[in-house]
Amino acid sequence: MADDIEARLTAVPAPTTSPAGGDGPDDYLERRTLRRGSAGWLLLTGLGVAYVVSGDFSGWNVGLDKGGFGGLAIATVLMGAMYACLVFSLAELSTILPTAGGGYGFARRALGPWGGFLTGTAILIEYILAPAAIVIFIGDYVESLGLFGLTSSWPVYLGCFVVFIGVHLxxxxxxxxxxxxxxxxxxxxxxxxxxxxxxEFSADGLNDIPVDASAFGSNSWLPLGVLGIWAAFPFGMWFFLGVEGVPLAAEEAKDPVRSMPKALSISMGILALLALITFFAATGAQGADAVKTAGNPLVVALEG
Incomplete structure (x- = not known):
């Protein structure tokens, strides 16, 4: 395996300069060759899970309101399959092109500067909006648990952003x-x-959302019909959204060629297991109808 990886790395064409004297795509990547970092596969695996784990605490449950237990279950399985393919693709790309920039660098190499720009912009939007969603979840939990005597969540939002920015600085x-x-x-x-x-698990709680008889294909498992599966897609991805950001830390990896694919694969396995456990535990404890719109579904699931 190691010989195969090194053979592919040496097969990457040497950097070139564009005829106009500017930077060609190969020259761009060459000038961003990784410095040797110190992070091993364990830290990178932790990063992959950290990117996503907040989605197990909240966000996914709104899919129950859109598609019921069956609709969200199918959407989650399909989104998990998509993310598994994405993760293995990124693992391969991280091995062949171990450069800083992650998806941005990969897209630039394949699609040119504009393709890289659009991909990088999409990644930036994702990682700008994700912390906003996370602090809302944290605020809902703090407020519902009555922590610190807070009756409003906005101080939690502000405090979390300060902590997040401080850690990265x-x-x-x-x-x-x-x-x-x-x-x-x-x-x-x-x-x-x-x-x-x-x-407190009860299988009857999984299908307790009222059935919309007017929806095509509706039943107790798909209370909002077949279209509910489609409506639940954006929420099924909460169990996996963000793991694709691990290659962005390639420059901090001690040996990205070996540690990056390992970290991505293990992260995906852990996230799939957590998704399965959380989905069934939260839904079956108090019923899908009780947690479908809660900002703090895990707390609601334990209330009785």
């Missing part, structure tokens, strides 16, 4: 280690939640 390597600790705590919380929720 501290340094990328330090942020990776910090995120690994926070991720371990979050995963432990999900597992503890699952243990408590499964003690």
């Amino acid at each position: 501290w340094g990328v390597g330090e942020a990776l280690r910090f995120s690994l600790v926070v991720t371990a705590v979050a995963v432990a919380a999900l597992l503890i939640f699952a243990v408590g929720a499964f003690t």
